[in-house]
Amino acid sequence: MKVARVGPRPGEDGRPTLEDVAASAGVSRSTASRALNDDGYVSARSREKVQAAARELGYSPNQAARSLVTKRTGAVAVVLSEPEARLLDDPYRTAVMRAGYRELADVGCQMVLIFSDTREDLDRTVRFLDGGHVDGVLVFAPHRTDPLPKALRQLRIPVVYGGQAAGLKRGVHVVDFDNEGGAKLAVAHLVEAGHRRIATIAGPQDQSAAIDRLSGWRKTLLDAGLDPADLMEEGDFTLTGGAKAMANLLARRPDLDAVFVASDMMALGALRTLHSAGRRIPSDVAVVSFDDNATLAPEMDPPLTSVHQDPREQVHAMVETLLAVMDDRDLKPRQRILPVSLTHRASS
Amino acid sequence: MKVARVGPRPGEDGRPTLEDVAASAGVSRSTASRALNDDGYVSARSREKVQAAARELGYSPNQAARSLVTKRTGAVAVVLSEPEARLLDDPYRTAVMRAGYRELADVGCQMVLIFSDTREDLDRTVRFLDGGHVDGVLVFAPHRTDPLPKALRQLRIPVVYGGQAAGLKRGVHVVDFDNEGGAKLAVAHLVEAGHRRIATIAGPQDQSAAIDRLSGWRKTLLDAGLDPADLMEEGDFTLTGGAKAMANLLARRPDLDAVFVASDMMALGALRTLHSAGRRIPSDVAVVSFDDNATLAPEMDPPLTSVHQDPREQVHAMVETLLAVMDDRDLKPRQRILPVSLTHRASS
DNA sequence: GGAGAAAATGGGAGCGCTCCCAGGATGCGC
DNA sequence: GCGCATCCTGGGAGCGCTCCCATTTTCTCC
Numbered sequence: 001m002k003v004a005r006v007g008p009r010p011g012e013d014g015r016p017t018l019e020d021v022a023a024s025a026g027v028s029r030s031t032a033s034r035a036l037n038d039d040g041y042v043s044a045r046s047r048e049k050v051q052a053a054a055r056e057l058g059y060s061p062n063q064a065a066r067s068l069v070t071k072r073t074g075a076v077a078v079v080l081s082e083p084e085a086r087l088l089d090d091p092y093r094t095a096v097m098r099a100g101y102r103e104l105a106d107v108g109c110q111m112v113l114i115f116s117d118t119r120e121d122l123d124r125t126v127r128f129l130d131g132g133h134v135d136g137v138l139v140f141a142p143h144r145t146d147p148l149p150k151a152l153r154q155l156r157i158p159v160v161y162g163g164q165a166a167g168l169k170r171g172v173h174v175v176d177f178d179n180e181g182g183a184k185l186a187v188a189h190l191v192e193a194g195h196r197r198i199a200t201i202a203g204p205q206d207q208s209a210a211i212d213r214l215s216g217w218r219k220t221l222l223d224a225g226l227d228p229a230d231l232m233e234e235g236d237f238t239l240t241g242g243a244k245a246m247a248n249l250l251a252r253r254p255d256l257d258a259v260f261v262a263s264d265m266m267a268l269g270a271l272r273t274l275h276s277a278g279r280r281i282p283s284d285v286a287v288v289s290f291d292d293n294a295t296l297a298p299e300m301d302p303p304l305t306s307v308h309q310d311p312r313e314q315v316h317a318m319v320e321t322l323l324a325v326m327d328d329r330d331l332k333p334r335q336r337i338l339p340v341s342l343t344h345r346a347s348s
Numbered sequence: 349m350k351v352a353r354v355g356p357r358p359g360e361d362g363r364p365t366l367e368d369v370a371a372s373a374g375v376s377r378s379t380a381s382r383a384l385n386d387d388g389y390v391s392a393r394s395r396e397k398v399q400a401a402a403r404e405l406g407y408s409p410n411q412a413a414r415s416l417v418t419k420r421t422g423a424v425a426v427v428l429s430e431p432e433a434r435l436l437d438d439p440y441r442t443a444v445m446r447a448g449y450r451e452l453a454d455v456g457c458q459m460v461l462i463f464s465d466t467r468e469d470l471d472r473t474v475r476f477l478d479g480g481h482v483d484g485v486l487v488f489a490p491h492r493t494d495p496l497p498k499a500l501r502q503l504r505i506p507v508v509y510g511g512q513a514a515g516l517k518r519g520v521h522v523v524d525f526d527n528e529g530g531a532k533l534a535v536a537h538l539v540e541a542g543h544r545r546i547a548t549i550a551g552p553q554d555q556s557a558a559i560d561r562l563s564g565w566r567k568t569l570l571d572a573g574l575d576p577a578d579l580m581e582e583g584d585f586t587l588t589g590g591a592k593a594m595a596n597l598l599a600r601r602p603d604l605d606a607v608f609v610a611s612d613m614m615a616l617g618a619l620r621t622l623h624s625a626g627r628r629i630p631s632d633v634a635v636v637s638f639d640d641n642a643t644l645a646p647e648m649d650p651p652l653t654s655v656h657q658d659p660r661e662q663v664h665a666m667v668e669t670l671l672a673v674m675d676d677r678d679l680k681p682r683q684r685i686l687p688v689s690l691t692h693r694a695s696s
Numbered sequence: 697g698g699a700g701a702a703a704a705t706g707g708g709a710g711c712g713c714t715c716c717c718a719g720g721a722t723g724c725g726c
Numbered sequence: 727g728c729g730c731a732t733c734c735t736g737g738g739a740g741c742g743c744t745c746c747c748a749t750t751t752t753c754t755c756c
Binding site (some may be wrong): 375382394416 | 732733734735736737740741742743
Binding site (some may be wrong): 365366367377378381382385388409410411412413414415416417418 | 711712713714715
């Protein structure tokens with residue numbers, strides 16, 4: 001059974017227009033518009049009549065018509081560019097998506113999520129972003145060889161990067177964390193605790209974040225007069241990668257007494273290896289990781305000491321920057337580096 | 349330095365319109381439109397001129413204008429409704445997001461992701477969906493008490509549910525997996541392998557999927573003449589939930605010889621507990637789980653036997669249904685139940 | 697009470713596109 | 727040569743909205 005339709009004619013497809021609302025309220029289209037968007041002069045009486053009519057008719061403005069004239073869509077794209085598909089399971093990415101949704105919603109924008117991992121994705125992504133569907137873009141493209149950032153330079157809408165943009169240092173807006181500083185914090189903490197053979201499981205060295213964390217580790221060791229030789233193993237930010245890297249480290253340097261792991265996920269793998277190897281944590285080997293993911297770090301066995309970086313904070317800063325750029329297209333590029341802190345738990 | 353702008357005037361903001369392209373190609377707006385959308389009659393010569401002009405000017409059509417007249421936005425919303433925020437880290441959800449993106453891209457649609465977990469999200473979500481931003485909606489609202497599905501009934505655009513829609517049995521399109529059948533498969537496999545005290549870690553019983561899996565377990569035990577008493581523990585689909593549930597089970601029934609876990613994530617927790625308790629898998633306790641998540645099940649120690657359900661397949665069917673409904677608004681509601689299979693690995 | 701400001705209103709234009717339709721060019725058969 | 731189908735083209739209308747502007751109504755103050 002179809003719902004009976006009465007009252008002012010509601011266009012073929014059942015969607016009332018502003019005109020319908022105006023007619024039903026007995027005012028002009030202009031007044032109705034002003035009443036609903038409350039700007040300009042509208043008498044209290046008109047406003048109420050219009051709002052009542054809108055409610056009764058189930059009116060909702062046609063976004064296409066609106067953005068045709070305002071040249072704003074109210075949508076912002078969040079692009080996650082990750083050449084290796086499986087890595088999208090990275091919990092930090094998940095956190096970023098949710099934070100993006102929330103932060104954008106808070107400023108009245110809708111998030112349009114875009115995954116980009118194959119070559120043809122690149123073209124489609126650029127075409128979409130340039131097609132006027134969105135007002136701005138937040139991009140996460142951690143890999144240094146990723147061609148996306150270069151391709152995005154042709155865009156006619158504002159772009160803000162989360163983490164360094166591959167290949168482009170200048171001319172882009174970036175909000176990053178202090179990766180090197182965080183690593184230093186973590187390793188200094190281990191040094192102070194008396195550890196002397198502090199290994200690291202680094203992230204893939206095609207990502208600046210991973211590079212910076214590694215260099216923070218190295219510098220801190222050298223500053224403390226410790227030797228980093230043979231104490232580094234590269235992982236791929238996955239659980240199994242972390243487990244393997246840990247195994248390699250143990251094989252090479254069975255005497256290690258602490259390890260700084262460049263991500264929580266890899267730390268999860270490293271813990272597994274350490275457990276199997278019968279090492280006690282933190283008494284035999286202290287572990288400190290990076291990310292301090294809310295659903296990971298505190299839940300581990302033992303709970304992880306981890307360098308805290310809040311995705312929400314990053315996205316918040318990105319949105320802030322994006323709005324500033326939308327407001328002033330010629331804003332000079334901002335490079336914001338957010339501070340990180342160390343969350344102490346039982347693993348160290 | 350700004351790029352020099354020559355040639356046909358490109359509107360204030362630098363975006364050429366169809367009119368600009370037409371002028372530059374020396375044809376009319378209509379012909380340009382036909383050439384670019386290739387429909388109707390256009391001479392090869394005009395088409396080429398138009399395409400060249402479009403390329404040269406960097407033309408991309410104004411989506412707002414287009415959808416104002418076509419009444420299509422080319423966007424589809426994917427709604428993830430999860431009252432408890434942290435559960436959104438569920439790897440199945442992540443897989444759904446990616447699958448949604450891919451499947452929608454394949455049919456030329458853009459995905460607009462919507463998270464809905466608080467009360468005010470509900471209103472905002474409904475308002476957005478009803479605002480003409482998208483052509484259709486794919487909804488994942490697993491919780492039976494979720495008010496969202498009821499609220500969505502007022503929508504004037506097609507809706508397809510992934511998994512049962514809370515509270516509404518009739519009148520909606522649903523694509524679900526055979527949860528009960530999958531559980532039966534898993535438990536029958538354990539029975540055949542000779543296990544007699546087969547426990548289960550169920551999912552939260554406010555979700556139909558969890559209920560169905562539990563009932564599959566129970567029925568199979570009864571059919572085999574086995575007693576389910578004391579062998580059920582409810583988890584919450586998280587790692588720690590699974591770990592705790594397993595501990596409870598072991599405490600109550602130290603003699604159990606197998607366990608059917610309602611999700612991979614909980615199985616991860618259960619494995620941890622079993623390891624700590626010194627039980628060998630599968631010789632002491634066989635484990636079978638549900639989801640067969642590509643980045644989880646095969647990576648565990650030992651790799652998990654798991655009921656395979658492919659999120660991509662589900663989303664594919666959902667998109668298929670959505671397109672069918674968009675084509676024929678009065679299509680009678682479809683309830684599709686997708687089959688599942690059992691992937692055998694070392695844990696059983 | 698009347699001038700002037702302030703408040704409120706309605707009509708028109710136009711955003712950039714697609715679709716419809718009238719009409720011009722071109723082809724073919726007799 | 728003419729008639730008719732086929733191909734191609736351009737102009738006009740209009741999608742639903744916002745914004746500008748001209749006009750009317752109301753308020754304020756001397």
